[in-house]
Amino acid sequence: MSKLKSLPEALLFDLDGTLADTIVQLAKAASASAVALGLTPPPQKTIQEYVGNGVNMLLARVLAGRFDVTLDDVDKDLLLKARAVFNQVYSEGLKTDFMVYDGVVDGLKYFKERGIKLVVVTNKPQIFADPLLKCMGIYDYFDFVLGGEVLKQRKPDPAPLQYCLAKIGVSNDRAVMIGDSDNDIIAGLNAKICTVFFTYGYNRANIQELDIDYKFDSFTQLTELIKSFK
Template sequence: MKSLDELKLIAFDLDGTLVDSAPDLALAINAMLVDLGREVFDELTVRHWVGNGAEVLIKRALSGCSTVDNTLPESLYRQARGLFEQHYCENLCIASRLYDGVAESLATFSQRNIPMAIVTNKPSLFTPGLLKQIGIADYFDVVLSGDSLARKKPDPLPLQHLLDHYQLANQQMMMVGDSKNDIQAAKAVGCRSLGLTYGYNYGEDIALSGPDFVADSLVELVELIDGSVTA
């Protein structure tokens, strides 16, 4: 088993990793589309558009597919962005929920005094409110949103920022996420990574991105740290 003895910090993605936020994102996206007089989409479709931040999500919805239409008028995007932000801010945590195993795992890490941080591509307009409303805000020492720094995942900048902030060696941090963006960022900065099999990874098997560990639940990370399972 790859040793986790030196683990000093766990960085978590948010959407698709800790929180199943797709239901409320879909509600906000569809409310935006209705306001614009455009076709709406089912939740499953919207789930496949989540993971690269609000701008890409909105542009995918306007394009009606996973491929962003770069010919969309900027004025249309700006109008759509304003509508989406309004609807989502008003409904951050209506149907969103913590994934199974998240609440007890975060509590365990906290009890063991393992520092935890959030590294998400979600805009800072939404991140603190969602963390607070869903009841996990107090677990995290640092929260980095998609617009907190000059670049977001899969760029390694947010993870490098955490290493510098905590004055850690790269192998002392683990990135936990559901998307190839999380694993690519971890690889680029040289830290460990755990890929979760659920969440929003565009229908791809997270194992294809080559994380150090693959898990079906966050509880498995507790077990890995305890040395009770092998990888």
């Protein structure tokens, strides 16, 4: 996709690592799941590397102790037990251990003032995405929120992005996908949407190999880009 030539009609955001730092929340819940099954939880830095493909995949990686794992590689009963613990611990900790990144609130407010439709499209389950955004105080800025486990497909599949665009009535050439990982960028590329990559999140090693339209070190740089279109 080519770079923006005019004000976009929609901005699609990832959540974890893009709008806020939530790794402590995720690490606590994932670690509790491992401990409940008699396993030694991995360090927080390792759990951060496991994030991005939904809760079940995160837990599968924690249980297997490696990144390159599929859901079929993990005992289904163990995964169900781990998920039950994760759901409880994560739900109890939604109000704490997160940090909305600098510039996010001001940026979202400005985007709304410009009449841009705002969407969150995340692999985080909907049951967590909605309340977390409310705890952060930014839920009301968004026109639509799509969590993981609503559709069969997840990012990097383009289907979640296409679903969101259909919901808000915006074509792909008038939208931007914004995220911090290869899942976000690949989904945007596959959906033929302009892409913005934030370097401060939980990015993957192969991100340099992707054809990204914009790379920013702060949320404010995105806001400045949008301000450049009068």
